[in-house]
Amino acid sequence: MEVRTRFAPSPTGFMHLGNLRTALYTYLFARRNGGKFILRIEDTDQEREVPGAVDVIYNSLRTAGISHDEGPDVGGPCGPYIQSQRKDIYLPYAKQLVESGHAYYCFCTKERLDATRAEAEKKGEAFKYDKHCLSLSKEEVQRRLDAGEPYVIRQNIPTEGKASFDDAIYGHVEVECATLDDNVLIKADGLPTYNFANVIDDHTMGITHVMRGNEYLPSAPKYNLLYEAFGWTPPIYIHLTPVMVEGTYRNKKTGEYLMATDEDGNPVLDENGQPVKAIVKRKLSKSQGDPTYEDLLGEGYLNEAIINYMALLGWSPRGENEFFTLKELEETFDLEGLSKSPSFFDKAKLTWFNAEYIRRLPPEQFLEDATPWLAKALDPAKFDFKRLAELLQARTEVFSQLPGMVDFLAEMPDFNSELYTHKKMKTNPEVAKAALEMVRPVLEGVGEWTETALHDAVMAAVAESGMKNGQVLWPLRIAISGKANTPGGAFEIAYLLGRDETMRRLNASLAKL
Ligand code: GLU
Numbered sequence: 001m002e003v004r005t006r007f008a009p010s011p012t013g014f015m016h017l018g019n020l021r022t023a024l025y026t027y028l029f030a031r032r033n034g035g036k037f038i039l040r041i042e043d044t045d046q047e048r049e050v051p052g053a054v055d056v057i058y059n060s061l062r063t064a065g066i067s068h069d070e071g072p073d074v075g076g077p078c079g080p081y082i083q084s085q086r087k088d089i090y091l092p093y094a095k096q097l098v099e100s101g102h103a104y105y106c107f108c109t110k111e112r113l114d115a116t117r118a119e120a121e122k123k124g125e126a127f128k129y130d131k132h133c134l135s136l137s138k139e140e141v142q143r144r145l146d147a148g149e150p151y152v153i154r155q156n157i158p159t160e161g162k163a164s165f166d167d168a169i170y171g172h173v174e175v176e177c178a179t180l181d182d183n184v185l186i187k188a189d190g191l192p193t194y195n196f197a198n199v200i201d202d203h204t205m206g207i208t209h210v211m212r213g214n215e216y217l218p219s220a221p222k223y224n225l226l227y228e229a230f231g232w233t234p235p236i237y238i239h240l241t242p243v244m245v246e247g248t249y250r251n252k253k254t255g256e257y258l259m260a261t262d263e264d265g266n267p268v269l270d271e272n273g274q275p276v277k278a279i280v281k282r283k284l285s286k287s288q289g290d291p292t293y294e295d296l297l298g299e300g301y302l303n304e305a306i307i308n309y310m311a312l313l314g315w316s317p318r319g320e321n322e323f324f325t326l327k328e329l330e331e332t333f334d335l336e337g338l339s340k341s342p343s344f345f346d347k348a349k350l351t352w353f354n355a356e357y358i359r360r361l362p363p364e365q366f367l368e369d370a371t372p373w374l375a376k377a378l379d380p381a382k383f384d385f386k387r388l389a390e391l392l393q394a395r396t397e398v399f400s401q402l403p404g405m406v407d408f409l410a411e412m413p414d415f416n417s418e419l420y421t422h423k424k425m426k427t428n429p430e431v432a433k434a435a436l437e438m439v440r441p442v443l444e445g446v447g448e449w450t451e452t453a454l455h456d457a458v459m460a461a462v463a464e465s466g467m468k469n470g471q472v473l474w475p476l477r478i479a480i481s482g483k484a485n486t487p488g489g490a491f492e493i494a495y496l497l498g499r500d501e502t503m504r505r506l507n508a509s510l511a512k513l
Helices: 017-032 053-064 083-100 110-122 138-146 194-204 214-230 293-298 303-312 326-332 347-360 363-374 385-395 399-410 429-444 451-465 469-481 490-497 499-512
Strands: 004-007 036-039 103-106 152-155 162-167 171-176 184-186 209-213 236-240 243-247 280-283 343-345
Touching: 004 017, 004 209, 017 036, 017 053, 017 209, 017 236, 017 243, 017 293, 017 303, 017 326, 053 293, 053 303, 083 103, 083 152, 083 184, 083 194, 083 214, 103 138, 152 214, 162 214, 162 236, 171 214, 184 194, 194 214, 209 214, 214 236, 293 303, 303 326, 303 347, 347 385, 363 385, 363 399, 385 399, 385 490, 399 490, 429 451, 429 469, 429 499, 451 469, 451 490, 469 490, 469 499, 490 499
Parallel strands: 004 036, 209 236, 243 343
Antiparallel strands: 103 152, 152 184, 162 171, 243 280
């Protein structure tokens, strides 16, 4: 049997990290088993349609390196691969179920349904359609269809017995049929619901393994009833545990944050006496402010690091190694390593991965990736980006940090003279003044403005002056950078700034002392 898996996103306009992980696992499982990976666009919820959203899916998958063998843009033997273009495929199947008694036409108006729903609510019960239209005679149904009355087609769930299926992660799942609602299969607009389309599509596309979020777990028994009704073999189900996060929680309606309270229900205050937001465990969510895949790329996370991190978020490799290229994942991914409990997205851990990946980049690649970020703060015509990149690579965690790490080169920041104080370097503003006065003529006398020339001239003068290295180099770096932390030391910074700017800054800082 050839393994055939599918990723079936709805076009929402962004790639949720949970969805990216589903796509990744689904893809990896197909590759590992020499099977096919299919992309299907689930756009039957036309109200939620976002323009351009399908392109976002293609672009995200392409960037991620997750390539599909069949799909709307690449074609394949089971097309079309966009549900709205498969419209005519579903109705005949629904009619087949009506014929066999597993589904029925329903003409109930919105008013009637609302009233039934309100009644259920009053009794404190969950709403379930009352099978009202199941009792309509064949003739009456035909008459109303001929009259052009709007209708839906509902699944006829048995009133007793159990529905069940086996899941690769969750094991045997079983529910009482009496608890299940007669869900709509075909909507009034003629389009199928997800409940119906997923079954028809997975079957007609020959999908052997369905991997998706566990939010579909409760409905899967119902889908199995449909497979049974058609006499089809259901796919192997692999429902993935959710990607969670520990974060703040905001009420979507009021926009208010959930605030932290102590055991007595009193607000927890921070050191300034301000109430603190509660940190809760919840599903990762864009509307709660959690990043999407696109957000992370935009922040300067490397795709390879994101993929590696997401792969490990819910899957454990057998050995100790945590670093995997996509190719390596394709060779190692297995269902046995999938977690049975929820995983927590941890941005700090992702950032750690990213820093590792940045460190491992070939220097030319780092320079290329860093250039647009450096250019946000610095004019490439005025600064040696290559040298800067050499100094920055080992200390960069995320590319978006770069402008803030180098902007002091473009403009001298204001700084407090206390920055000259450094116990270990045995320096303070007074020592700094003497050191800078000593070093100024030395710098003025430097011939070619190179790091080596600067180093040799200044170090010789320091040795002669009897001062300690740190007593001169620390103040010099502060005087020309205004910062306690800089990529590179005094000589590198002086070189990057150039002779004129270095002397200008040195003089200005000395004047302040
Ligand atoms: N369209 C569904 C989603 O985006 C896919 C569910 C499935 O994979 O069956 O959540």
